[in-house]
Amino acid sequence: MLRLRWRRSRFTLLLAFLIVLTALVYALMNVSTDTFIHHQEQPRQYGLTNDGQYSITVTGNNSDTQRPMSVVSLKLLRKFNVQETTEAFRHSNGENATDDGAEADTGMEQDGQTSRHESSEQRVKREVSRLRLRPPKSIKYSRGQWQIVDIGHQVYIYSAFYDCRPDIDWPQVRIIAVAEYDVDTYQLCCLLWYRRQRLPDVAEISVIRAGPKISLKNGQTILEQFIFSCRLDANKTDTPTAVSLVAPHNFLLSNLLPVQVPERPKHVIEFGHCVSILYWKQDPFRLVEWLEAHRLWGVGELNIYAAALDNVSDSVLTRYADTGFVRYRQSPGPLDDDDDEYTILLSMSPVINDCMYRNMYRYRYVMCTDVDEMIVPAAPHQNYSQMITAATAAATRANAIVHSYLFRNTYFFLDFGATENEPWYLLSQRSCMTFYFAVHGEL
Secondary structure, X not given: OHHHHHHHHHHHHHHHHXXXXXXXHHHHHHHHHHHHHHOOOOOEEEXXXXXXXXXXXXXXXXXXXXXXXXXXXHHHHHHOOOHHHHHHHHHHOOOOOOHHHXXXXXXXXXXXXXXXXXXXXXXXXXXXXXXXXXXXXXXXXXXXXXXXOOOOOOEEEEEEEEEOOOOOOOOEEEEEEEEEOOHHHOOOEEEEEOOOOOOOEEEEEEEEEOOOOEEOOOOOOEEEEEEEEEEOOOOOOOOOOEEEEEEOOEOOOOOOEEEEOOOOOOOOEEEEEEEOOEEEOOOHHXXXXXXXXXXXXXXXXXXXXXXXXXXXXXXHHHHHHHHOOEEEEEOOOOOOOOOOHHHHHHHXXXXXXXXXXXXXXXXXXXXXXXXXXXXXXXXXXOOXXXXXXXXXXXXXXXXXXXXXXXXXXXXXXXXXXXXXXXXXXXXXXXXXXXXXXXXXXXX
């Protein structure tokens, strides 16, 4: 009986102790709450902890020290309705941002600043959903073909192609562009428009430099030639119909490029040719000789892009285009200054890349030279087909895998005088007879 009473008294004491302890904890929570409310006007910084979780740092007004609050306290902060933590809670709980949630963003989001953990692609996705973006009806053009990406910097886009070759790891949209040299800091994203989908997919671009830097006349702006790649959703069975470029700080769309799907013909041309930009005055006799020499050597089709070309050369190329041997396009550069050679040369790489993407399935081999360059088959080979067959056999003997061929370059200048025993109209042959002997026996 005494033991039973002793046990009951011990239980009563333990219960009383727990009640007192609970009251103390509650009092401490109230004190910490008052302290937090007292510091609500102090600046806050949001970020990630080392283990990838969200954290909040409060900096006092009278102290340079920072007191990090534990991640466990996030739920407690949510009870006190601190609006700045709304986006962090949404991500930490794995919730998707909705239109209503995006419209309720305040504080840092409205000032154009974002949490460190949020990528430019995530920000653009959120704004696309909030604004319910549609393709732009008004497009800004520069020189007719180049579209302007209106983001406060000089960015011009020329053409876009769907690329799903089996050798690449993921389907891509390739955009041929000219922009200021630091374009990779602009955080550009692609808006990929689909025929059966109201809102576009969003993909951050990867930047590939495809040409030299060129300084404009003002000496302050440096432009460069690029290919922007946008990775597609592999689960999509259809291809995007168009693409727009946008930056996280500007959603006034000014560009809409159709995404071209390269043609896959039944008959593949063995040798196609992509020529760099052709401009100003050309010697028509030399141009005809150059075209016919490539026809003789086995080129099935030539692609020539021209800017500010003289009338006679334009007539020659138009005549060859009518026969189907030349695909001839007028292609002025992105800037309105055809008197400046460097401005025209901004199109040098873009037109070659446009040609190669456009014809990637139409040609088995693609040649890239200017009209003052010739790859001459060396004896005993009479054409490119024989030359490549010999090169392939040599690679097989060496157990080598060949993706492309480079040819040794030798300069021959017309002002050194001509060989008198050749017809006057064969300009290259009159001035470059030694070229045929110099490459003899080489591929």
